[in-house]
Amino acid sequence: MPMRGVHRRYYKEFFPAMLAYVAIMLFVWPYLSAIEQPVLKGVLALLPVLPIALVIRAMVRLVLGSDELEQRTHLVGLAVASALVAVLSLAGGFLAAAHLVTLDGTILLSVFPCMLVAYSAARSWANRRYGVDGLCMEEVGFQSWHFLLAGGVSLLVAVLGRGHLKDYQLGMLTGMGSSFLAIAFVLAAMRWRQSRRDEATHRDSVGQGD
Amino acid sequence: MNNQIRVLRSQLGWSQADLAERLDVSRQTINAIETGKYDPSLPLAFKLARLFGRSIEAIFEPGEE
Numbered sequence: 001m002p003m004r005g006v007h008r009r010y011y012k013e014f015f016p017a018m019l020a021y022v023a024i025m026l027f028v029w030p031y032l033s034a035i036e037q038p039v040l041k042g043v044l045a046l047l048p049v050l051p052i053a054l055v056i057r058a059m060v061r062l063v064l065g066s067d068e069l070e071q072r073t074h075l076v077g078l079a080v081a082s083a084l085v086a087v088l089s090l091a092g093g094f095l096a097a098a099h100l101v102t103l104d105g106t107i108l109l110s111v112f113p114c115m116l117v118a119y120s121a122a123r124s125w126a127n128r129r130y131g132v133d134g135l136c137m138e139e140v141g142f143q144s145w146h147f148l149l150a151g152g153v154s155l156l157v158a159v160l161g162r163g164h165l166k167d168y169q170l171g172m173l174t175g176m177g178s179s180f181l182a183i184a185f186v187l188a189a190m191r192w193r194q195s196r197r198d199e200a201t202h203r204d205s206v207g208q209g210d
Numbered sequence: 211m212n213n214q215i216r217v218l219r220s221q222l223g224w225s226q227a228d229l230a231e232r233l234d235v236s237r238q239t240i241n242a243i244e245t246g247k248y249d250p251s252l253p254l255a256f257k258l259a260r261l262f263g264r265s266i267e268a269i270f271e272p273g274e275e
Contacts, residue, residue, distance in 0.1 A: 004236065067235035068251050069242055131247040132238040 006065035013058035021051035022176070030166050052112065069130060077123030081115040088114065144187035151180030213270045216244045218262045233257055246273065 024047050035041045063074045089111070096103045154177030158170055165173070219229050226244070230237040233254065242248035250258065259266045 067239050068254060069239040069248050070236060127238075129247070130238075130242040131245050132242060 006062060009065070010058050010062040013061070014055060017051040017054035017058065021048055021055070022172075024048050024051065025172055026169055030168050069132075073123050073126040073130065073132070076126035077119040080122030081119035084118040085111055085115050142187070144184040144191065147180045147184035147187065151177045151184060153177075154180060211249045211270055211273050212246060213243065215240070215258065215262075215269065218264075218269065219244075222262075229261075232261060 028044060028047060032041065032044055035044060063071060066074060092101070092103055092107065095101045154173050158165070158173035158177060161173075162170065215229075219226070224232075226240045227237045230240045233240070235254070239248070243250050255266050255270060259269055262269060
């Protein structure tokens with residue numbers, strides 16, 4: 001199955017931006033505490049926003065270039081993600097205002113990842129509703145072994161660099177590695193379910209032919 | 211809504227991917243339309259009608275209310 005142009009463009013824009021983000025977070029951000037000069041500190045602190053802005057731009061261009069059904073499932077995903085993050089933010093804010101929990105500003109860093117997870121889950125649900133098999137990542141060229149490899153490499157680097165890396169870097173590498181392995185597992189499970197469905201359909205069609 | 215797209219596509223010997231490419235949509239979208247899980251917009255319905263050389267009414271018919 002050839003990759004559609006809109007997906008090809010998305011991955012061309014998405015991966016360099018994500019790589020830049022990971023590189024900044026791994027190699028620049030940990031040294032922020034050593035910088036005293038406020039302006040430089042502010043610039044470096046905001047540096048990861050730049051690649052994430054490029055990721056968001058790539059996502060916007062993907063949605064604009066998608067066909068009408070894809071746009072509808074994107075919309076469902078974004079609506080659910082926005083609603084969920086809004087409710088969680090409100091709940092967290094009220095609990096903090098009531099002094100039942102203590103939240104510091106770094107909690108805001110989890111907003112975007114939370115939105116992405118909710119968006120992916122909601123879009124998968126919407127896709128299933130329209131009979132889309134949910135193997136979009138495979139259709140655009142990704143196989144589970146790609147994620148298995150990326151996860152394995154991330155975890156290997158974390159293990160090998162255990163004595164030299166800062167806790168923050170170690171945490172990021174293990175987090176990335178675990179996420180890649182989880183995606184690989186989900187893709188493999190979906191592929192297995194799809195092949196079982198295909199086998200059942202084939203058996204039915206052979207049975208009808210007899 | 212019911213439709214004749216699978217039949218018309220098969221008559222022309224096109225796969226879902228072939229039709230998707232001609233309409234500039236994804237194969238998944240064609241599958242969703244063929245299985246009746248998604249009703250296309252009017253512009254896409256006109257594109258389908260033009261591609262198959264038929265009227266929209268000859269391709270789509272209302273399903274059970």
